[in-house]
Amino acid sequence: MKLVYYCSQCNDVIDRLEVDAEEITEDKLGFSILTPGEKEDIINETEDEIEIGIICDDCEAEDDLISLVNNNLIH
Ligand SMILES: [Zn+2]
Numbered sequence: 335m336k337l338v339y340y341c342s343q344c345n346d347v348i349d350r351l352e353v354d355a356e357e358i359t360e361d362k363l364g365f366s367i368l369t370p371g372e373k374e375d376i377i378n379e380t381e382d383e384i385e386i387g388i389i390c391d392d393c394e395a396e397d398d399l400i401s402l403v404n405n406n407l408i409h
Contacts, residue, residue: 335382337363342376342387358384 335355339348360366363386365373378385389397 335384338383338385339388340385341390341393343389343393346390346392348388348390 335353335358337349337351337353337358339350340346341348365377368376376387378387
């Protein structure tokens with residue numbers, strides 16, 4: 335079973351992990367805190383891999399920059 339982390343903004347693959355399918359629990363992945371709707375948005379399970387959409391560092395930095403600029407414009 336493969337875990338694939340990709341950026342949901344730029345679609346870059348961030349990380350791939352080979353994991354034991356039996357060892358994967360939603361708790362371990364931190365998914366148990368998500369609502370079912372959020373899980374649907376973030377997680378895409380295929381036959382042999384689980385794709386997880388997160389935000390990569392680049393996009394996060396960009397987001398920070400945008401909110402910084404927006405904040406400056408507002409104030
Ligand atoms: Zn990205």
